[in-house]
Amino acid sequence: MSRRSSQDGYGNYQGSRPTFYIGQHDPNRTDSLTDSQYGHVLHYGFSFASAPITNKHFHERVVALQESYQADIAARDLTPAERANPSLPGPTIPTLTDEDTSLFPGPNITSIVAYCSPWIDLYAADPLVANLSRQVLNLEVAYASFCGVRSIIIPGPRADTDEKRVAQYGRAILEALRQAARTILVVQLPMYREPGLEEEGDTLSGPGVYPTAASTAAVNEDIDLYSAWDTWHTVRSMCNYDPRLFVAVRIPKRLPENELQTRWFAEPLHYLTFAASIFQQNRAGFPSLSKSHQLLINKYMRLKNAPYLILSDVGPSAAELAGSMDLQSTASTASTASASTGAGSAFPSLAEAHSSLSQTDNKKHRPASNVYFSYLKHLEREQEPYSTIETSxxxxxxxxxQSPLQPLADNLESATYEVFEGDPVKYDQYEKAIAAAMADWKRLNRPASALPRSSAAALPAGTPTIPELVVAVAGAGRGPLVTRVIxxxxxxxxxxxxxxxxKNQNAYVYLLRMNKQVWGGKVHLIKTDMREWAGPIAEGHEAAGTVTKVDILVTELLGSFGDNELSPECLDGIQRHIAHPHGISIPYSYTAHLSPISYPKVFAELTGRAPSDDNAFETPWVVHLFAIDLVAQKVPGHPRFQQAWEFVHPVRLPFVEDWTAQHGPKKVWTGGGGAMTLATGLNEHNVRHCHLKFVCRPRGVMHGLAGYFESVLYQPAPAADGSTPEPIEISTRPDQIDRKSKDMISWFPIFFPLKKALYLPQDSEIEVSMWRQTDDTKVWYEWQVEVFVWTGPNSRVKVAASELHSSRNVACLM
Structure with a gap:
């Protein structure tokens, strides 16, 4: 069933494109912009600008404290053991003063991005440097938060080789989060460590500590593409996926493999930063980006919370910003002088007014357009408009x-039905399947359950009779499938x-109205649970009360995982009315499919919910999966999307039929049976189990399982020439939906979360076990994931495993 709300505002959204919010950052800026300078930056077209939290004076004060401390220790007559004593007190940085910063609360403060000092080194091997850097970070974060900035960018570590120091960095970020209770912290990292694009500038650790472009030029090109992402994963894991912790990714000059681009796409991106060095000149001599860069930007900007873009070191220079104040002062003086002349009189002529406006316009300072900014705005205009399936x-x-529906336990509202009916693709496929079934019935001259009728007996001899099929739409809702059958x-x-x-008495009222106003009273409406229906009495047989069979049964009971809204159980209760052996069920079959995914955003949300919701990680959630990374690769024998199980209808259930004949049609759970759950076992035939193996080539992290479904609505009969037509299908699998039911939006996928994120080593194997379980009163799922790596040709080691998850507490009620 659909999981959408009404599409109000769709017309305004269609044809529009994602908006680029572009900011300007100067890494050499040591003082915050004045209001006039900030206005000058905005005049270029930028949406925001960066500001250092502290200035050069504070840097010099910290360096002086570091040097004086080191000199004091060196001057003291300490033994090596005393120098190594961890209890030796270190220096404490005094609080900030007004000489240490030019950042103050003001009218533009909420649109300024604060930058922590790039010279701190939270990753330092020297404990003194790491300690001083941590103190600076806490002072700057606390003060920027006080000023009212909304986001603070913190320079990431300049290397990833030492896990101990990465953990040291993560611990500092966790502490900084506590200093700013309402401010977003953004760790800035490269997409990968691209040689030649390392961060420049010395830190408290001193020059030459980290590699530079010159020192990496001779190094072999064996680059660990995932080391920066590994660092990020360690940091955010230590911070327990804090919702206020984001990442700013520096876009490289040469983009990495698509798997790494998708990995970052799934992360909580707040900024994408572009340095001038990654642009290339086009034929006209203007900066441009490669086609692959353009595709990456277009993809990332499709996120609901799209990242902001930051242009680094390409904005107005310090000299231009300093000159802007002089220009503004000159313009103010000219305006005052003009006011004292005739041109500034209270009632100038039209000619004078026009002349005055022209002079003012010519004198107004208009900075030359920023070519980098103009290029990004060009890319904004060149994006593909939002498509039909990208409505607002x-x-x-x-x-x-979203919690899955309880279609049997709850009565849906009209607005919910209206949402379901808003997807023409699904109903077009259903109508196509129904028409194909009717055409086959007619072509193959199959018997119909409605014959013989008294009217047919009264026809003249030799008149061919067209069989009247008995068709039932079970779970009619507001009647969209009824209309399609007609x-x-x-x-x-x-x-x-x-x-x-x-069964919904409220929807039944709507159906009565539809039957009078739209269907001409030709539809037999029955208010009942389909499982308790006694069956149809064909027209002409009312007097005898003879119950006939159903030739075509049409239902739309499918959920996001195919069977998760109890389609098998509902069809079990009504399929006894389907004519045997030629009766048709639409849908004919449906299969459930799984794929392991990385889903940091939703995992963080569930982590926040878990303290107040015991079932947060035990619920199969319906989600419009978007910011995800499919961690499995396509390899022979182990595809990225794998089938879990299948249901086919109709199916003969002699055990159930015999039990019904003995005990009546009402299923009653008595307990104490021999089924797995000690139930009577009436629904054991709908229990399923699967064990799937996926392969993960690059290292990564897994947060849960994405669930999809496919359904064969109808398989047309072989043609006269013996050929078999293509089945009429619908699918939500990302790799099949365009082929089988393009632009269908009725179903969002389902997400089976894991309580603990599982780290996946390179070339690991993911094994998934899942059960569909029942006790004759409800249906639930259980799932477990294990991770293995090969240590030799014939040996494999389990390196991670989840606990067994169960949705029994939030089961779908029968």
């Missing part, structure tokens, strides 16, 4: 958790006797 409503549902009947010329069943 659908975009708002990106990565938003349309298919007219299109194929096959008359039908149509029954519509609905």
């Amino acid at each position: 409503t659908l975009a708002s549902f990106q990565d938003w958790l 349309r298919a009947s007219k299109a194929t010329g096959v008359p039908v006797q149509l029954w519509a069943l609905e």
Whole structure:
């Protein structure tokens, strides 16, 4: 069923494109911009600008404290053991003063991005440097938060080789989060450590500590593409996926493999930063980005919370910003002088007014356009418009958790039905399947359950009779499938006797109105649970009360995982009315499919919910999966999306039929049976189990399982030439939906979360075990994940495993 809300505002959204919010950053800036300088930057077209939290004076004070401390220790007559004593007190940086910063609360403060000092080294091997850097970070974060800035960018570590020092860095970030209770902290990292694009500038650790472009030029090109991501994963894991912790990714000159781009796409991106060095000149001599860079930007900007873009070292120079104040002062003087002349009189002539405006416009300072900014705005205009499946409503549902429906336990509202009916693709496929079934019935001259009728006996001899099919729409809702059955009947010329069943008494009222105003009273409406329906009495058999069979049964009971809204159980209760052996069920079959995913955003949200919701990690959530990374690769024998199980209808259930004949049609759970759950076992045939193996080539992290489904609505009969037509299908699998049901938006996927994120080493194997379980009163799922690596040709070691998760507490009620 659909998981969307109404599409109000769709018309305004269609044809629009993602908006680029572009900021300006100067890494050499040591003082915050004045209000006039900030206005000058905005005049270029930028949406925001960066500001250092502290200035050169504070840097010199910290360096002086470091040097004086080191000199004091060196001057003291300490033994090596005393120098190594961890209890030796270190220096404490005094609080900030007004001489240490030019950042103050003001009208522009909420649109300024604060930058922590690039010279701190939280990754330092020297404990003194690491300690001083941590103190500076806490002072700057606390003060910037006080001023009212909304986000603070913290320079990431300049290397990833020492796990101990990465953990040291992560611990400092965790401490800084506590200094700013309402401010976003953003760790700046490269997409990968690209040689030649290392961060420049000395830190408290001193010059030459970290590699530079010159020192890496001769190094072999064996680059660990995932080391920077590994660092980020360690930091955010130590911070327990704090919702206020984000990442700013520096875009490299040469983009890495697509798997790494997708990995960062799934992370909580706040900024994408672009240095002048990654641009290349086009034929006209202007800066541009490669086609692969353009594709990356277009993809990232499709996120609901799209990252902001920061242009680094390409904005107005310090000299231009300093000159802007002089220009503004000159313009103010000219304006005052103009006011004292005739041109400034209270009632100038039209000619004078025009002349005055022209002079003012010519004198107004207009900075030359920033070519880098102009190019990014050009890319903004060149993006593909939002498509049909990217409406504003659908975009708002990106990565938003929704509990699965309880279609048997709850009565849906009209607005919910309206949402279901908003997807023409699904109903077009259903109508196509119904029409194909009717055409086959007519072509193959199959018997119909509605014959013989008294009217047929009164026809003149030799008149061919067209069988009237008995068609039932079970779970009719507000009747969209009823309408499609009527349309298919007219299109194929096959008359039908149509029954519509609905248990929701409120929807039943709507169906009565539809039958009078739209369907011409031709539909037999039954208010009942489909499992308790006694069956149809064909027209002409009312007096005898003879119950006939159903030739075509049409239902739309599928959920995000195919069977998760109890389609098998519902069809078990009504399929006894399907004519045997030629009766048709639409859908004919459906399969559930799984794929392991990395899903940091939703995992962070569930982590925040868990203290107040015991079932946060035990619920199969319906989600419009978007900011995800599919961690499994396509390898022979182990595809990225794998089938878990299948249901086929109709199916003969002699055990259930015999039990019903003995005990009556009502299923009653008595307990104490021999089934796995000690139930009577009536629903054991709908229990399923799967064990799947996936392969993960690069290292990564797994947060859960993405669930999809495919359904064969109808398989047309072989043609006269013996060829078999393609089945009529619908699918939500990302690799199949365009081929089988393009642009279908009725179902969002399902997400089975893991309580603990599982780290996946390179070339690891992921094994998934899942069960569909029942006790005759409800249905739930259980799932477990294990991670293995090969240590030799014939030996494999388990390196990680989840606990067994179970949705029994939030099971779907039968």
